[in-house]
Structure formats: C-alpha cells, structure tokens
Amino acid sequence: MAQNFRLRFNGAVAAARIRQGAARGLLLSAEHVLQKSQEVVPLDESPLMQSGTASVDEPSLTAVVSYDTPYAVKQHEDLTLRHAPGRTAKYLEGPLNASRAEVAAIIAAQIRRVMR
Structure with a gap:
C-alpha cells in the first residue's frame, strides 16, 4: 500500500x-548575564551597578551587556x-x-519555541 506525502518547506519563513x-x-x-554580574559588581554607592544594561542589535544578532560610568573599565580590569x-x-x-x-540553553530554547 503506497502512500504519497507532500511537503512544503518555506525557507524564508523558517529563517x-x-x-x-x-x-x-x-x-x-544578556539579561541573565547582567543579573549574574550585578551580584559581583563592585559597590560603593551603587552608581556602577545602576548603570548596567543589556541590549541586542537584531540585524547583526549581537548582544551587549555594559556598564556606563567613567570608572567602569578600570573597576573591571584593575x-x-x-x-x-x-x-x-x-x-x-x-x-x-x-x-x-546557560546562555546557549536559553538561546536554543527560544529558537525551539518559535519553531513549534
């Protein structure tokens, strides 16, 4: 008993x-890494901690976690x-x-989620 199947693959939608x-x-x-870094970021009166942000540039698929104070780099590197x-x-x-x-698992889970 032969069965026929037709499969349509829309690569553009999948991508x-x-x-x-x-x-x-x-x-x-990025938010996860920010949260973890908030647990160990140096504290004085907390401006460094409060300056932490997480963002994503969607066209390049690039995530950034940053701290924006004049002394953030020195505190990180010294x-x-x-x-x-x-x-x-x-x-x-x-x-x-x-x-x-954890980062890899979070990204993989979100990709799986949209592919259901």
Whole structure:
C-alpha cells in the first residue's frame, strides 16, 4: 500500500522565525548575564551597578551587556583594586564565562519555541 506525502518547506519563513527566536534568546541571555554580574559588581554607592544594561542589535544578532560610568573599565580590569566581600573585578567576564552553558540553553530554547 503506497502512500504519497507532500511537503512544503518555506525557507524564508523558517529563517525569519529562527532569527526572531535567536534575537529573543540573545536578549534573555544578556539579561541573565547582567543579573549574574550585578551580584559581583563592585559597590560603593551603587552608581556602577545602576548603570548596567543589556541590549541586542537584531540585524547583526549581537548582544551587549555594559556598564556606563567613567570608572567602569578600570573597576573591571584593575585586579589590584580592593572591593567589598563578594564583589570583584572582572564582574562581567567572570559571570559570562560561568554562564556559557546557560546562555546557549536559553538561546536554543527560544529558537525551539518559535519553531513549534
């Protein structure tokens, strides 16, 4: 008993949905990394912590987590500075590296979600 099947594949729609899911996943991942970095960012009176942002450039599928104070780079890079207990230099690099698997899982989940 032979059966016939017809499959229509609309690659443009699939590609658009994948990009949409990837962009959403990137934003959620950037927010996750921001949250983790907020736990270790150096504190004095908290302007550095309050300046943290997460954003995504959808056309290039690029996520950015940044802190915007005049001393943010120095606080991040200068390993000789002393910080309050639990606070550290490399407050972006450390949480990003520690969250690699979670970031990949978040992006993959968002792509799967839009492809249902």
